[in-house]
Amino acid sequence: MGVVAEKVLDEAAIMAVLETVPDPEIPVLTITDLGIVRGFEHDPPRVLISPTYTGCPATVAIETSIREALDAAGFEEVHIQRVLFPPWTTEWITERGRARLHAYGIAPPSSSATAQCPLCGSEETVEVSRFGSTPCKAQWRCTACLEPFERFKCH
């Protein structure tokens, strides 16, 4: 018919690619676990992502990782679009993501004033510093086992 067949983009395959992209700061988490993948739009083809923390240097690294993963999987025509509203919050971290954070020794975010120690499970913990190894995490210490740990900040 003379019409060039348009390549039909497989949304599930694209989502499966995103599922393999690790978070640059916490490699046990994928960007899907973090909840920053908002979805896929067909026209024009693009994946929608929400940056985690404004000014967080990880955002650029995450976009680079997504670009590389999409290109490697043959989805060069798929763009990456940042969606700023509604803003990402730690609430969007999936259950699997929370379990992985805990297993990695980082207390998952919660609205509670105390954090559960990821090492011994004690609730007897204190915040040592608002600033951990990255702007996204705070430094905590468990008063039961005396181990320091990091907690994802809520916001």
Ligand SMILES: [Zn+2]
């Ligand atoms: Zn402890």
